[in-house]
Amino acid sequence: MSLLVLKFGGTSVADIPAIENVADKVAAEVKGGHKVSVVVSAMAGVTDQLVAYCSEISQIYDAREYDTVVAIGEQATSGLLALALQKRGIPARSWMGWQMNIITDEAHGKARIQSIELNALRESLMKGDVAVIAGFQGVTSEGRISTLGRGGSDTSAVAVAAALRADRCDIYTDVQGVYTADPRIVKLARRIDKISYEEMLEMASVGAKVLQTRSVELAIKEKVPVQVLSSFEGDLGSDLNGTLVVDEEVILEQEMVSSITHSRDEAKVTLRNLSDMPGVAAKVFGSLADASINVDMIVQNLSSDHKKTDITFTVLRSDMLKALDVLKTKFPGTMIESSEDVAKISVVGIGMRSYAGVAQKMFMTLAENGINIQVITTSEIKVSVLILDEYTELAVRSLHTAYGLDREG
Ligand code: ADP
């Protein structure tokens, strides 16, 4: 008998037949003798619609009310799945974030979980009930509903698994695991059997949507075994060919590059002709940080007379208007340009540590395909470039081929 946390994403619960399919999977684990808790997302498209309603009222909105609105998608799914389980003779009960006491900080819209009060969940497990927990939601210490950022149900699931000391957290989604590139873009992408926590973290942070970055951070910190697998393929139960996220040592043969990842969620902002003096970057990025806006890639260029500087950086597209608003107030009269027409392409691999020439191969491949690079950033196991959005597919596919990642056939 294992203690399992199963998480089902939006496509997996997109309509009633899909929810019935999920109920069959959960029922199979329960009948297999496992103790099971479930975390669900909103039905596919529901959160997008709720976000769009908020933007329709105002482009820059009060994040507390945004959370009140966007959290409701998960509420409906958890109730529906509880009903589908009950129909199968499995005692099940829905739980909202606030009922589960998933306490978060006050950063509405991208709140972090601080603690989970487990008494209610333990009691329900002891009774043999399946708790169906609404993912994505928490509650602040002031008692207001909060949400964990897009894709946050993954983090809810890993947090519940960590708190319960579960044997595994199974993340069921609409693809069969973690691939060498988004399988929706690269038909020749290969499923990865085992991926290291560190590579998974890097992939998530540069845009592989399959796991939310914070869920991987938490899995590393709390040593939660995570498996990514499909809701739609294979038999019932979890003996499926998914991807296990594991410690680096478990992987015998490291590829130089394990995946090509893209993100279309970023926007580029440039401040022109700033005075080149100490404290300018601190003022730019300090004012953004004060507004809870995360900055990703950064380049700073000096003018030829060394008196002026241009600073270019990327933020989430959803934060761009807010960022422009903040910067216009802090830097009145400064020329500020922005563009949403960009994509970030990254090559990720632990093997990079021991191979030279990874970045060079990336730049060559992009050049051969006529793709111009706007910004470059690197880490120990990743190289990212910012390019024009329209070249995303071409860039990802050609890099996938260039690093020898294509599946045969
Ligand atoms: P869910 O609703 O189940 O949480 P998501 O849409 O958040 O699902 O994440 C799954 C999607 O992630 C896939 O449909 C796929 O298009 C995308 N994806 C991006 N990169 C990868 C990758 N390297 N491996 C697998 N899926 C990826």
Ligand code: ASP
């Ligand atoms: N429903 C939320 C979203 O679409 C959370 C999730 O699905 O993980 O972002």
Ligand code: MG
């Ligand atoms: Mg997701």
